[in-house]
Each structure stands twice: as C-alpha cells, then as structure tokens.
Amino acid sequence: MDQPKRPRFGTLNQSEINQKREEVIPTATRKANEKSARALQAYLTEKGINSKIHELEPVELATHLASYYFNARTVTGELYKRSSLDNFRHGINRYLRSPPYNKKFDIIKDVEFREANDNFRAALCDLKSEGKGNTTHYPTISSADLQKLYSSEELSIHTPRGLFNKVQFDVRYYFCRRGQENIRCMKKDTFKVEIDSDTSAKYVVKAQDELTKNHRGQDQETFSGFMPANPSSDSCPVRSFEKYLTKLNPSCDALWQRPKDFLTASSTEWYYNSPVGEKTLRDFMKTLSNKAGLSRVYTNHSCRTTGATVLSQSGFQPAQVMAITGHKSVNSLAQYQRVSSGEKLVMGSAMSSALEGRPTPAALSAPRHTNLYIRFNQLAYVEANTTTFA
Incomplete structure (x- = not known):
C-alpha cells in the first residue's frame, strides 16, 4: 500500500504564526510596549473614553494622541522626561503593530497622525523648558x-x-x-x-x-x-x-x-x-x-557603557566599535563618546588661562588602554598595546 504523501509545506495557522512573532520580541521590549499601552489606556479611561486603544480607528486614535502627548503624566501626576514620552510613543506603536493586533498603520510615520506628531514635538519642547530634557545615562565605571x-x-x-x-x-x-x-x-x-x-x-x-x-x-x-x-x-x-x-x-x-x-x-x-x-x-x-x-x-x-567608552577613547573608529557592541548606527553609539567631568575641568582651566594670559594646557589626548585585542569581521588582528590609533 502506498504511503500517504508527506506535505511539502508547513501548516501553521495565523494563531501559531502570531505566537512565533511574539517569541522573537525581546522580553524587555514587550514589557515596555505593554507599559506604554497601559499609560495611554489609563488616560483614555480618566477622560471617560471606554474604548480599548486597539479598537480605535486611526483617525480617532490620532485625535486622542494629539491631546495625550501634552497631558501625559506619571502615576504621581508629575511630568514625564522627554526620553520617557518618546519611549511611550514608540512603545504604543510597537504594541499596536505586533501580535495579536497586527495593525497596519504607523502612528509615527502615517499622514493621519501628522497633527498628533506635530503636537508631540511641541510637547517635547515644553518638557525641555520645564527642565525635563536631560537624559540620565548609564554611568561609566571610572x-x-x-x-x-x-x-x-x-x-x-x-x-x-x-x-x-x-x-x-x-x-x-x-x-x-x-x-x-x-x-x-x-x-x-x-x-x-x-x-x-x-x-x-x-x-x-x-x-x-x-x-x-x-x-x-x-x-x-x-x-x-x-x-x-x-x-x-x-x-x-x-x-x-x-x-x-x-x-x-x-x-x-x-x-x-x-x-x-x-x-x-x-x-x-x-x-x-x-x-x-x-x-x-x-x-x-x-x-x-x-x-x-x-x-x-x-x-x-x-x-557595556564602560567597554564601549574605552574602545571609543582608545581611538577605534565607530565601525570597529560597532562590530563589538552590535550597535546598528553611529548615532546610537554617540552616547559612549561623552566628555567626562575631569576633561571638562581641564578645558575650563584652559579657558581661564587664556583670560589671564597664561599658557593654556595641551589639548586632551585620548587615553590608551593596553592588552586589548579586537577581531573585525574581516578577521584582521589588532594588538592595541603595540599599535597607535589616530
């Protein structure tokens, strides 16, 4: 008797596909998305709007977001930092576009949300004027x-x-x-x-x-x-x-x-x-x-911050550092190229010396760190304690 022919293709249904998509979302990202959605939902509830955010049509959601960006507050009624409001905006977008809702619209890019995004940018300016513009970076180990x-x-x-x-x-x-x-x-x-x-x-x-x-x-x-x-x-x-x-x-x-x-x-x-x-x-x-x-x-x-900072200050180029850290853009790597308080003091002293007619200190040179080996994708081998990088 002939054996039944084995199907060539898989048989995953939409529910199973959604589960696969959910599994590749990092846990921290999923939690951030849910937190962002809860904050917006709490705002709608307080305003007497009973609809769930995933049930709203794009035009209606855009109207609520246009107001929410100005009126968003913490659970204690304080203003959010600019970075927090920005994270919420992206979190809401990911929440709606991910399983199980799989919305096709994009609250950041689509024209229906232009007014809401104009309000968002204005709200960021307001937060900066209120002293909520500073970003707290992860400290580098001294x-x-x-x-x-x-x-x-x-x-x-x-x-x-x-x-x-x-x-x-x-x-x-x-x-x-x-x-x-x-x-x-x-x-x-x-x-x-x-x-x-x-x-x-x-x-x-x-x-x-x-x-x-x-x-x-x-x-x-x-x-x-x-x-x-x-x-x-x-x-x-x-x-x-x-x-x-x-x-x-x-x-x-x-x-x-x-x-x-x-x-x-x-x-x-x-x-x-x-x-x-x-x-x-x-x-x-x-x-x-x-x-x-x-x-x-x-x-x-x-x-991570310390490792990336050491590499940047040791003279390695952004592309080389990104091969280690996994950053996907130079802009995201820029946070590791900070000027320390000690360096700012030296620069301030140089400015004071100029006012008093004294010789200014020499420009700060990037610190050198020994015994550091880096492997690039091309398998180039670099020994940092014998090679000087510009």
Whole structure:
C-alpha cells in the first residue's frame, strides 16, 4: 500500500504564526510596549473614553494622541522626561503593530497622525523648558573604580564567589553585554576558547549566535568581541574563564551556577547543581559595587557603557566599535563618546588661562588602554598595546 504523501509545506495557522512573532520580541521590549499601552489606556479611561486603544480607528486614535502627548503624566501626576514620552510613543506603536493586533498603520510615520506628531514635538519642547530634557545615562565605571574592583577580594579567582564575579564581569565588559540580555540563558558552551593562528594568542569568543535587542533573525553577521589572554597578568580573563569551567557542576548546563559557601580540601566542584537566580543576576553590579566599596553604585549596563567608552577613547573608529557592541548606527553609539567631568575641568582651566594670559594646557589626548585585542569581521588582528590609533 502506498504511503500517504508527506506535505511539502508547513501548516501553521495565523494563531501559531502570531505566537512565533511574539517569541522573537525581546522580553524587555514587550514589557515596555505593554507599559506604554497601559499609560495611554489609563488616560483614555480618566477622560471617560471606554474604548480599548486597539479598537480605535486611526483617525480617532490620532485625535486622542494629539491631546495625550501634552497631558501625559506619571502615576504621581508629575511630568514625564522627554526620553520617557518618546519611549511611550514608540512603545504604543510597537504594541499596536505586533501580535495579536497586527495593525497596519504607523502612528509615527502615517499622514493621519501628522497633527498628533506635530503636537508631540511641541510637547517635547515644553518638557525641555520645564527642565525635563536631560537624559540620565548609564554611568561609566571610572578608572579608579576599575582598579579597585580588580584588586578586590570580590573578584578573587581563589574562591567560588570571587571566581564567579570575575568571569561574569569579564564577559559583561569584554563583550559589551546589554544589562540582563540573555545572561540567564547562557550555557557552558555559549563561549569557547580559541587560539589565533597568526600570533598563537588565546582568546574567548562567543560560540553561538543569539537574538538581541538590535539583532534579530534577519541579520546575517555576528557581532561580538574577543576576550584576549593576558598571560603576564594575574587577572588574565582567559585563565579565569578556563578555571571557572573546570569548577562548574557537571550535572548543570547553565553557565552561571550558584557558588558554594564552603569547600573541603578535596572539593573539585565549586558550584551547586542549580543556576543563579534572576534577582542575583539583575543586581550583579549593584551588589558588586557595594561589596567592593566603589565610589558609586553601578548598573549591569555600566559594563557595556564602560567597554564601549574605552574602545571609543582608545581611538577605534565607530565601525570597529560597532562590530563589538552590535550597535546598528553611529548615532546610537554617540552616547559612549561623552566628555567626562575631569576633561571638562581641564578645558575650563584652559579657558581661564587664556583670560589671564597664561599658557593654556595641551589639548586632551585620548587615553590608551593596553592588552586589548579586537577581531573585525574581516578577521584582521589588532594588538592595541603595540599599535597607535589616530
């Protein structure tokens, strides 16, 4: 008897397709979209409008948005910052255009929303005049705090907790990781150690591609940094990473495992057969800042900010830095090219010197950071401590 012919094509229905589309939306983005929608919905409810925002026709929604942009307030009745209002606008747009609603209109680009968007721009000007125009950036870890952190017992490779902290900080810093993104999903095989064929230098590289905020399924290139060995240093990140892998619990696939509090002389496994909790990972830099006695409390995103800032200040071109951080535009990278308070003080002193007829200090030069290796998409190998970049 002939076997039934196997269908050539898939049979996913619209509900299943919607689910697939929802799965590729980053969790943080989905939460931001829902928060934006809730805020607009609360505004409509307070104004006596019972319709759900996804039920409104474009013209009606545009009318409400034109008013909402001027009247949006926090739950305590305060004005939003300009950046928050901008995020809400984009969040509402994504909320409506994503499953399950799949709206075809665009509240940012479509002509039906021109008046609403004119009002939006006017509202941003109002917020700036009210002192709500400043953007709070993630703090960059100062050079002094970096040195203090690396000399701290909190990053000692001789204890389970210290080794865990050291390797996780190195991964966040060298690979310019974004906050919590995919950290808890990492497995033992997420990274691997390789040897450069030209220099015989060891380095850790990402072994598996991943979905990130900036890079989804349509991207064809992998953006990632290299974590190079520094054999002469006690803090060599490759040596720490290799040691960490040998101490992990073999029964658990998670890369980030719970450190044991006590070890015996014969202990070969330093970690429990369970992954680190989400809260521990979320508070990683906050906890580390407090325990190491740093000058301020840093966030997880500070590791990414610091890595990108070091690369920019070391003279690497934007395209090179973007190959590490995964930014998709030079504009989005510009936030890492900030002028520090110390640099502004030097520049202010130069201006004072000019007023008093004294020689002005020499122009600030970009700091140089040694022992930094970067791999570009063309596999060009650059050793920063022997090459000077303009």
